[in-house]
């Protein structure tokens with residue numbers, strides 16, 4: 001497993017201070033919508049400056065027409081980030097177009113697909129996708145695998161079934177991890193790191209249990225010892 005820390009603090013300064021405190025570890029940093037819209041490319045550059053070995057996951061969940069998505073994917077590749085994501089529901093042609101466009105990049109970023117947003121309940125999900133969450137998430141994962149993506153964003157509890165339906169090497173990135181059973185906050189189905197390991201999760205994404213801890217660096221060390 002490779003730890004991915006969610007940089008979800010309210011300002012660039014706070015996120016960079018957190019990154020600074022974690023700079024002795026070559027871990028993944030998740031840059032989301034809020035941070036990227038507010039702080040943009042200079043923020044990515046500032047993170048790389050703090051530790052050039054930090055790996056960056058740009059969590060922008062692209063969804064648009066295939067050509068526009070491929071254009072955006074190319075710009076993301078030029079930013080030098082290591083991983084980004086698209087919505088699986090953007091479809092097969094979008095997936096193929098994005099992967100084809102990135103194939104010319106020597107060190108292309110990993111591309112993950114979002115299967116089902118965890119904020120959906122069954123009723124709202126099926127009103128859009130006309131299938132249950134688990135069934136559709138697995139179908140989306142297979143579609144992503146068959147079209148050359150590197151993995152999916154999913155719940156820890158779907159990780160094993162998705163790997164069984166695709167390949168052990170097909171990556172799963174899972175939020176909703178409470179390493180040592182910390183406060184769940186607004187997450188619905190949370191897993192400890194031990195469960196994440198059992199379920200074959202490749203990237204546990206952890207935010208609040210790290211940045212809300214009194215000593216984030218020590219917390220990360222404890223997590224890294226465990227994984």
Ligand code: C5P
Pocket residue numbers: 006008032116117118119153175176177185187205206207208209
């Ligand atoms: O603070 P916490 O560890 O719950 O943070 C989890 C991170 O993963 C947040 O950045 C959240 O937006 C993100 N995320 C999530 N559930 C998803 C997709 C992303 O919690 N389905």
